[in-house]
Amino acid sequence: MNFYSTNNRNHTTDLKTAVLKGLAPDKGLYMPEEFPVLPAEFWNNIKGKSMGEIGFEMLKPFFCPTIPEDKFRAMVNDAFNFEVPVVKVTDNISAMELFHGPTLAFKDVGARFLARVMSYFASNEKEINVLVATSGDTGSAVANGFLGVNGVNVHILYPSGLVSKLQELQFTTLGQNITAYEVSGVFDDCQRMVKEAFLDSELNSQKVLTSANSINLARFMPQSVYYVYALSQIPQERWKDVVVSVPSGNFGDITAGLVAWKMGMPVKRFIAAINANRVFADYLQCGEYKPKKSIATIANAMDVGDPSNFARVLELFHGSVDEIRDLISSYSYNDAEIGETMNSTLSDTGYTLDPHGAVGFAALRDHMKDGEFGLFLETAHPAKFIDTVEKYTGKKIEIPSRLQKFAEGTKKTVPIAADYKILKDKLLNK
Numbered sequence: 001m002n003f004y005s006t007n008n009r010n011h012t013t014d015l016k017t018a019v020l021k022g023l024a025p026d027k028g029l030y031m032p033e034e035f036p037v038l039p040a041e042f043w044n045n046i047k048g049k050s051m052g053e054i055g056f057e058m059l060k061p062f063f064c065p066t067i068p069e070d071k072f073r074a075m076v077n078d079a080f081n082f083e084v085p086v087v088k089v090t091d092n093i094s095a096m097e098l099f100h101g102p103t104l105a106f107k108d109v110g111a112r113f114l115a116r117v118m119s120y121f122a123s124n125e126k127e128i129n130v131l132v133a134t135s136g137d138t139g140s141a142v143a144n145g146f147l148g149v150n151g152v153n154v155h156i157l158y159p160s161g162l163v164s165k166l167q168e169l170q171f172t173t174l175g176q177n178i179t180a181y182e183v184s185g186v187f188d189d190c191q192r193m194v195k196e197a198f199l200d201s202e203l204n205s206q207k208v209l210t211s212a213n214s215i216n217l218a219r220f221m222p223q224s225v226y227y228v229y230a231l232s233q234i235p236q237e238r239w240k241d242v243v244v245s246v247p248s249g250n251f252g253d254i255t256a257g258l259v260a261w262k263m264g265m266p267v268k269r270f271i272a273a274i275n276a277n278r279v280f281a282d283y284l285q286c287g288e289y290k291p292k293k294s295i296a297t298i299a300n301a302m303d304v305g306d307p308s309n310f311a312r313v314l315e316l317f318h319g320s321v322d323e324i325r326d327l328i329s330s331y332s333y334n335d336a337e338i339g340e341t342m343n344s345t346l347s348d349t350g351y352t353l354d355p356h357g358a359v360g361f362a363a364l365r366d367h368m369k370d371g372e373f374g375l376f377l378e379t380a381h382p383a384k385f386i387d388t389v390e391k392y393t394g395k396k397i398e399i400p401s402r403l404q405k406f407a408e409g410t411k412k413t414v415p416i417a418a419d420y421k422i423l424k425d426k427l428l429n430k
């Protein structure tokens with residue numbers, strides 16, 4: 001299958017180019033040319049299947065035969081090597097727990113899958129160099145997703161002293177094909193240096209450079225799989241009542257859910273649950289998209305004022321706000337409301353929400369209709385946001401051993417000034 005740019009339907013390219021470039025030359029996002037609807041037989045047989053089996057069936061039309069089926073099956077099984085359980089929180093609301101991967105957040109799914117797809121394209125020719133600037137979370141998911149993957153070197157730039165200790169250890173202790181550059185500067189310096197590298201024709205003539213950011217279609221597409229896997233854990237007679245609530249920032253996660261819906265996933269409707277960055281809720285209300293500067297909140301992975309995947313959402317609904325409104329509603333919660341939700345949910349149900357999942361839960365609690373079944377995405381483990389969760393709930397949070405394990409590693413970084421020339425020399429092994 002080919003992929004087109006959201007800025008121009010006539011600009012199409014193949015899978016390899018779409019994955020290695022990430023963004024189309026006209027700055028549009030790549031979209032698959034079609035979404036095959038999976039037959040009733042598929043839906044009637046998902047119960048009891050593994051996420052790898054469901055993933056292979058769902059993703060095969062987009063990635064095969066460019067990637068041969070047997071290789072692709074192994075890649076999918078390898079990427080989905082952890083559980084996504086559906087856990088009951090109240091009588092009619094359940095959590096889809098996406099934090100059982102290596103860095104305890106859903107971004108592990110996209111990063112692990114993308115790493116394996118890139119490695120496939122690397123194996124025939126030159127090594128691929130992935131460059132990322134991070135303020136914390138992306139670095140850890142990408143580093144752990146790509147760790148030990150053949151043919152791909154990962155270069156992570158982060159601002160020295162401006163990332164939490166535990167986050168820093170998640171991408172500076174790994175070694176192997178992961179290099180962490182500790183930049184004397186702020187996040188914007190890191191981002192600027194990465195951008196300069198992509199624009200440097202001399203560097204690009206000698207090295208294959210690519211990015212692993214969430215714009216990449218091979219990062220968001222695999223996320224469609226866990227929606228269906230979660231559904232397989234819910235009795236089939238309830239599917240028509242299911243409301244899926246997605247804590248949203250850049251809207252990659254909900255776009256993946258909408259892809260599953262396009263492919264025939266028989267749920268009732270979606271909620272885009274957002275923090276005080278309420279651009280999407282305002283869009284549904286007034287029909288006009290007005291990007292804003294982002295506001296800092298306690299659900300900080302969702303602090304986005306101009307969601308990059310909005311273009312993909314529009315594309316899925318032929319640019320029609322009315323079509324979007326028929327399937328999706330959106331509710332915004334401020335920090336006080338998010339904190340109150342974490343606190344009351346823990347005392348009423350015993351379930352500990354993280355600040356992002358809390359937004360998804362609150363939207364269901366406040367806006368579900370009679371007879372509906374709520375399913376929200378618990379996008380990260382509460383221990384990743386331990387200070388916030390403990391502050392609002394007044395309870396001690398236990399740090400899971402696999403998060404604690406990072407703290408036992410030894411930090412190893414390449415300290416550099418916030419100067420692109422120095423980075424370039426390092427990349428060229430000068």
Ligand SMILES: *Cc1c(COP(=O)(O)O)cnc(C)c1O
Binds near residue numbers: 106
């Ligand atoms: C990235 C992230 C989100 C937002 O996901 P988008 O795909 O950007 O909408 C929500 N919760 C957590 C914990 C995240 O890391």
